[in-house]
Amino acid sequence: MNEYFQRSMKTSLFNHKKGWDIILLLIHVWLGYRMITASYSSVTGILGSEKERAFFHKWFGDELHFPFPVFMAFIAKGAELLGGTLVLLGLFARAGALLIAFTMAVATLVANLGENWNIDGGFTVSYFLFALIILAWGAGPYSGDHLIQVWKKQTG
Secondary structure, X not given: OHHHHHHHHHHOHHHOHHHHHHHHHHHHHHHHHHHHHHHHHHHHHXXXXXXXXXXXXXXXXXXXXXXXXXXXXXXXXXXXXXHHHHHHHOOOHHHHXXXXXXXXXXXXXXXXXXXXXXXXXXXXXHHHHHHHHHHHHOOOOOOHHHHHHHHHHHHO
């Protein structure tokens, strides 16, 4: 059994650079997509809807006790939107991942810890961990960052 395991690990997807590159692609596309879909309507709602501003005032102000609750909600949702866009494109992916990781860490500690853990807390921790992967390894060769790097080498 041990010999079989060792042989299968040598040929597994995880043991090849191209496999990791594909995994990084899937992570940065999924994380970016989820952050954009989780934040776009909130950002546009805060800018254009009194009802949405009232919702965030109640949630961030009355429930989470943030000062300037609508502004703080806009900053949080804006960080998700900008970070998600950068990560999805793989363009300045580490900067985008840093925005996401920070926002998800705050969301986990302030809004989800000890409450809503099975649903919201699980999502925020997962997004935080995906962002850490992008922070550590970048978005990989299937990204805007990589295209810029190749272009700089060719022109420079």
